Amino acid sequence: MIFRMLSLWLLSLSLALAEAPITLVLHGGAGVGKSTLTAEREAECRQVLEEALRAGHAVLKAGGSSQEAVQTTVVILEDSPLFNAGRGAVLTAAGTVEMDASIMVGATGQAGAVAGVQGVRNPVRLAEKVMLKTPHVLMTGRGAEELAREEKLRFEEPEWFITPAQRARLERVKKQTGSVSSPSDLSLRMGTVGAVALDAAGNLAAATSTGGLVGKRAGRVGDSPLIGAGTYAENGICAVSCTGHGEFFIRNLVAYDVAARMKYAGTGLAEAAEEIVNDKLKKLDARGGLIAVDAKGNISTPFNSDGMFRAWMGPDGLAHVAIFNE
Amino acid sequence: MIFRMLSLWLLSLSLALAEAPITLVLHGGAGVGKSTLTAEREAECRQVLEEALRAGHAVLKAGGSSQEAVQTTVVILEDSPLFNAGRGAVLTAAGTVEMDASIMVGATGQAGAVAGVQGVRNPVRLAEKVMLKTPHVLMTGRGAEELAREEKLRFEEPEWFITPAQRARLERVKKQTGSVSSPSDLSLRMGTVGAVALDAAGNLAAATSTGGLVGKRAGRVGDSPLIGAGTYAENGICAVSCTGHGEFFIRNLVAYDVAARMKYAGTGLAEAAEEIVNDKLKKLDARGGLIAVDAKGNISTPFNSDGMFRAWMGPDGLAHVAIFNE
Numbered sequence: 001m002i003f004r005m006l007s008l009w010l011l012s013l014s015l016a017l018a019e020a021p022i023t024l025v026l027h028g029g030a031g032v033g034k035s036t037l038t039a040e041r042e043a044e045c046r047q048v049l050e051e052a053l054r055a056g057h058a059v060l061k062a063g064g065s066s067q068e069a070v071q072t073t074v075v076i077l078e079d080s081p082l083f084n085a086g087r088g089a090v091l092t093a094a095g096t097v098e099m100d101a102s103i104m105v106g107a108t109g110q111a112g113a114v115a116g117v118q119g120v121r122n123p124v125r126l127a128e129k130v131m132l133k134t135p136h137v138l139m140t141g142r143g144a145e146e147l148a149r150e151e152k153l154r155f156e157e158p159e160w161f162i163t164p165a166q167r168a169r170l171e172r173v174k175k176q177t178g179s180v181s182s183p184s185d186l187s188l189r190m191g192t193v194g195a196v197a198l199d200a201a202g203n204l205a206a207a208t209s210t211g212g213l214v215g216k217r218a219g220r221v222g223d224s225p226l227i228g229a230g231t232y233a234e235n236g237i238c239a240v241s242c243t244g245h246g247e248f249f250i251r252n253l254v255a256y257d258v259a260a261r262m263k264y265a266g267t268g269l270a271e272a273a274e275e276i277v278n279d280k281l282k283k284l285d286a287r288g289g290l291i292a293v294d295a296k297g298n299i300s301t302p303f304n305s306d307g308m309f310r311a312w313m314g315p316d317g318l319a320h321v322a323i324f325n326e
Numbered sequence: 327m328i329f330r331m332l333s334l335w336l337l338s339l340s341l342a343l344a345e346a347p348i349t350l351v352l353h354g355g356a357g358v359g360k361s362t363l364t365a366e367r368e369a370e371c372r373q374v375l376e377e378a379l380r381a382g383h384a385v386l387k388a389g390g391s392s393q394e395a396v397q398t399t400v401v402i403l404e405d406s407p408l409f410n411a412g413r414g415a416v417l418t419a420a421g422t423v424e425m426d427a428s429i430m431v432g433a434t435g436q437a438g439a440v441a442g443v444q445g446v447r448n449p450v451r452l453a454e455k456v457m458l459k460t461p462h463v464l465m466t467g468r469g470a471e472e473l474a475r476e477e478k479l480r481f482e483e484p485e486w487f488i489t490p491a492q493r494a495r496l497e498r499v500k501k502q503t504g505s506v507s508s509p510s511d512l513s514l515r516m517g518t519v520g521a522v523a524l525d526a527a528g529n530l531a532a533a534t535s536t537g538g539l540v541g542k543r544a545g546r547v548g549d550s551p552l553i554g555a556g557t558y559a560e561n562g563i564c565a566v567s568c569t570g571h572g573e574f575f576i577r578n579l580v581a582y583d584v585a586a587r588m589k590y591a592g593t594g595l596a597e598a599a600e601e602i603v604n605d606k607l608k609k610l611d612a613r614g615g616l617i618a619v620d621a622k623g624n625i626s627t628p629f630n631s632d633g634m635f636r637a638w639m640g641p642d643g644l645a646h647v648a649i650f651n652e
Contacts, residue, residue, distance in 0.1 A: 116466055135573065136547075137576045138546070143544035143545015217473075221464040221465065227576050228554050229554065250554075260583070265590035
């Protein structure tokens with residue numbers, strides 16, 4: 001224990017003396033199938049992923065914080081109708097849009113999250129307000145929306161969120177599963193966006209945002225707004241954002257479990273992330289993936305579904321965008 | 327890793343061959359001060375704690391499951407107006423009662439939780455329904471209340487929950503802190519109930535229930551309904567229920583952190599629990615405590631506040647009830 005604490009302290013010291021290798025990783029959700037993605041849509045998705053990647057990385061390059069970088073990235077993904085968060089969020093069984101988001105900063109261990117909010121254009125901005133403007137971590141529903149109004153965050157009409165594609169998606173799911181509460185055919189039903197970053201000062205941050213499961217029951221909360229389940233960041237260790245079948249990510253505390261294996265078992269980032277996604281979760285038949293970055297700028301993006309929209313950029317400024325195993 | 331897995335497997339095997347030492351531990355919240363507890367009220371509290379303890383232990387003794395035992399215990403504590411859960415739950419700033427609860431069973435890793443529910447007599451029963459009757463883990467507000475109606479759970483009028491003592495408590499907090507969103511004087515403001523159990527079959531379970539913080543903002547969710555923060559159970563490892571300043575317990579994943587230290591660092595239950603409560607949380611100035619039982623029936627009940635209502639009973643059937651360091 002003493003050696004581990006000493007090595008963590010030495011690591012922090014070395015990070016403080018040298019600039020950390022700025023790194024940004026993002027995801028746009030797991031579960032996409034090769035057969036369901038047209039070439040045209042794939043090109044559109046890749047373009048938005050790269051745009052979000054470059055915008056977040058530019059924040060880091062200009063000396064901005066990892067907190068600001070993950071915000072910038074996630075806001076762009078929320079504003080795109082292509083991903084299940086903000087605009088383009090999937091519909092509940094009742095045909096409404098209920099969104100969840102969270103953010104955590106490793107430097108302070110502070111976190112903010114919202115669940116089941118309607119009408120707020122960028123739920124990740126509201127999560128940040130919960131962190132900065134209240135003594136709380138998680139706020140839900142109308143209470144959270146009140147805070148958004150107080151903080152003058154932008155609201156949009158239902159029409160802004162509800163795209164024709166999402167309306168059709170809900171109908172398809174209702175037809176295929178008979179009941180919308182059935183967990184079957186999750187590839188049609190899930191999706192999340194998220195980002196993790198390491199800034200030049202060595203600070204880690206993570207953020208996640210989602211509309212949840214297509215056809216979910218009103219009031220259902222997935223892993224995205226839950227610290228330790230869908231999102232986690234701790235300086236000196238790692239930052240993690242998850243996507244997948246949320247209930248399994250909650251019960252297995254997936255985001256924190258990556259950090260816990262690193263802290264307590266001395267496991268490396270890639271091994272810890274792989275073990276959870278491709279061993280533990282796979283055995284439970286839980287589909288999904290995660291993105292993670294450690295304090296040295298190592299990254300890991302394992303997934304056990306057909307595909308996971310993802311992109312990453314290190315200190316070299318080269319953009320990498322991927323969807324399937326490529 | 328292989329040795330640890332082997333030893334866990336041997337442990338499970340030995341537990342399967344011999345009956346596990348049935349154990350029940352409960353808490354009625356941390357933060358109680360010696361000066362604020364009259365002798366009369368202390369006697370009343372001790373009586374209810376012992377009643378809940380004996381009822382839960384009787385379930386285990388009759389061969390019942392740890393899941394049933396923690397339910398039985400928590401329902402009695404919820405029905406008592408003396409503790410901050412169910413009847414006797416504290417009031418929000420708006421004068422309403424918004425309750426949270428969760429349950430997790432180690433045998434299956436299944437979990438259920440509710441946040442921000444009104445009118446449901448026993449939120450812990452609703453948490454169990456979420457686990458058993460839906461594919462979800464966490465449900466909030468009206469969506470959760472709908473499920474309670476479908477499952478024919480008992481509802482009560484606001485008058486049932488709102489005791490004159492809680493009305494006076496909200497007024498006191500409003501006067502003392504000026505603003506009810508101030509986190510100061512938490513000893514007046516917090517409280518939770520919970521139970522952990524090991525049954526004869528070696529299965530662990532944990533449950534937690536609360537009304538949250540006195541004068542909390544509408545929509546605020548604490549650690550009690552969050553798996554891994556306020557509640558966690560994993561067969562072969564431990565079951566944990568927390569109480570205290572919820573935001574710190576969320577950010578530090580306190581309940582799961584006990585299990586993670588045991589699994590990945592090989593730390594014993596008592597050492598893991600003590601390190602978190604009396605070192606990590608104390609350094610953060612985070613007040614509270616937890617109760618925990620491991621797969622061998624070892625228990626730990628650390629707290630860093632003035633007092634923590636707690637009680638425990640092992641295979642010998644002797645009742646232990648404590649409030650302060652005694």
